[in-house]
Amino acid sequence: GQNIDQPTEMTATEGAIVQINCTYQTSGFNGLFWYQQHAGEAPTFLSYNVLDGLEEKGRFSSFLSRSKGYSYLLLKELQMKDSASYLCAVRDRGAGKSTFGDGTTLTVKP
C-alpha cells in the first residue's frame, strides 16, 4: 500500500511563491499526480511526474525525487483564486489505481 503525507494547511500572500511538500512510502510507484480542489468542487489535474526532476507548466511546477519519496508543488505569482486544497496522489504499479494524500489547504491573503 501507500502512505502519503502533506501539511494540513498553509498560508501565503498574493504575488508570493509557495511550496507544498508531499512525502510518500510506497510498495510500488507508477507516477505522482497533483490535483487542485476548490471547496465543494471536483479535483482538477495540475501536474504529473514519473521521472526525477522538475516539470514546469506556467505558474505551477512540480518536482519529484523517487529515491527520497518526495515531491513538491511550486506555485508562483500567487493569486486569490489559488486558494484551494492541493492533493498529492501516487499511482500504484500495475494496479491502475491511485492513493491520495489528505490534501493541503492553501489560503492566499491580500
Next chain:
Amino acid sequence: DGGITQSPKYLFRKEGQNVTLSCEQNLNHDAMYWYRQDPGQGLRLIYYSQIVNDFQKGDIAEGYSVSREKKESFPLTVTSAQKNPTAFYLCASKGGGPLNSNQPQHFGDGTRLSIL
C-alpha cells in the same frame, strides 16, 4: 463536450434504505473509480473498474456495491450496511488503459449524501 456526469447533486438517505448514485461518462474511458471524501480529508477509494463487467474493491468497500454493465456507466449503491454514509462522493474516469500510467483522472462534480 465530453465529461463525467454525476447525479443527483444532493441526496438524502433514510435509516435502513439503500440509495444509488449515478455516474456516466462520454470520454470513452475504460477505467472508472468511486471515491469518498470526508470533511478536511483526502479521497478514499471505494471501488474501481478497469474494464466493462469487471471491478475491484478499494480501501473502504464495505457497505457499498457497484456494477459495470456498460463502459459509460458505473453506478454506486450505498447500502444500509454502511453505517456512516454522510460524505461527498466523487466518481472519476481515466483513459489510456491500465498500462498507460501518465493519464490523469477526470472527476465528476460529486454527490453530497446525508442521513435524514
